[in-house]
Amino acid sequence: MLIHDVDFAEMYREHMRGSDRPHKPASAWDERARALSDKVMQSDYTRQFIARMDLSGAKTLLDVGCGPGTIGVSLASGLEAVHGLDYSPVMLECMMENAGAAGLDNVHPLLLSWTDDWKDVPVCDIVVASRSSIVPDMADALRKMTSHARLRCYMTHLVGGHFGDAGIAKLLGRQQQSFPDYIYIVNLLHGMGLYPRLDYMEFPGRLAGTANVEEFTEKVAWSFGELSDEDRRKLREWYEADAQRARQGGEPMRWAMISWDAGK
Template sequence: MHYKDIDWNRLWQEARRRKSWKKKGRSDWDRRAPGFAKRNIDSSYAERFLQLVKPEPHWRVLDIGSGPGTLALPLAARVQAVTALDFSAAMLAELESRAARQGITNITAIQASWTDDWRQLGIAEHEVVISSRSLSVVDLKSALEKMHGWATEKVFIADRVGSGPFDPELFAAVGRPFEPGPDFIFTVNLLYQLGIHPKIDYIEIDQNKTFATREDAVESCRWMLDELTPAEEAGLAAYVDERLEQSDAGTYTLRRSSRVKWALLSWEKRTV
């Protein structure tokens, strides 16, 4: 078989079917929005992402899968405007609330998914299009072509390396096998077949998370699993208790033994 005959889009879909975790729907993210926002605003991930991206004042940025504004909020101070897309209304409500409190007026929030008709929603081309940790799609090829088509200057994609935010030790603790699903290398190979040769940088961060209560920590881990049996619930509780530290302020920090790594893929339209 010749390299050009490999169907990376199909391989991506097959790898997704083998993964150990289920894709979350709109209602799942709506419920998670408040806690997710608290833990992801002002994050070291966002700081490192922006260091690598080097925003420019004339940019209009399309942020696909913006969540509660992890990148949109700090970006807004450095660019002309940000259009934040997310399929979760609750996530966008968190973003708009935080933007209002900070006096930010150059973010437009639009509820939309990867597969919606963006033209019909009035979403125009932007100088820069970003997808940060949001490329959980069935049709990878269409998503990449859509990003490329909506950008006039640059595209940035932050994609998982290996297990990403999913801790293999958590799955082992509840007695389940772990299959992470497709990571950035599928994206790189498909881009190559599309004639795009992205620059690759890496973002490596500690995935220690702080919670108000122990139950919040347990619920955050439960999010990665589905339909736990009583025995699995006991394994989950043991996993959390082994890693949870309480501060003098009364908060709880859940420590992970391994760091989380993301690949930042980027390219300029003029070079393609």
């Protein structure tokens, strides 16, 4: 078998079906939207993402899974129009509040998900998907992004397949099947006749920086789902056994930044 014989689209879908992290409905993101909005707009992640973008010739941008406007609103002052697409109504409300606070009137919300029909989504010069790429069908997502971009696309995708520390996953007996890694995307884009560029960003993990074991446990619950009393006991023991490890929250979070020219 050669690489051209491998159906990476179906392999990704099968891998995704085997991942055991519960699907988060829009209501779950609605509940976290305002807390996230306060943290991400001026984050190191945002600065690093934007620093890796080529905006030459761009006047419009589509931000897929935009959240509170982390990327789109941050760039809107230099563009004619930004369209933020998200399936969480409260995330879109936060995006518009952030745009208003910045004195921007060129940011437009789109209440849609990756799996909805995008027939009314405008084609833009740049399309970004920032930390929003855990989708059931990556081939379909990449086609949607590429078909809605005139110039370039940018996507960040999890490296290693685990949002939380792998050691915590093992401790809880959770998420033995990782999420599909970024290399699927590189291979899918190659199969589409495109030439993806690849870079990496590394940050403290999602479980880092907690003030106490209660806060740590709630962060674990967000990543891994409902916790039993036994799970909470194990986490307390893990947290209290090593103070430095507890502050770090385990392994750092790594993101692959994949970009490609749309070819229009």
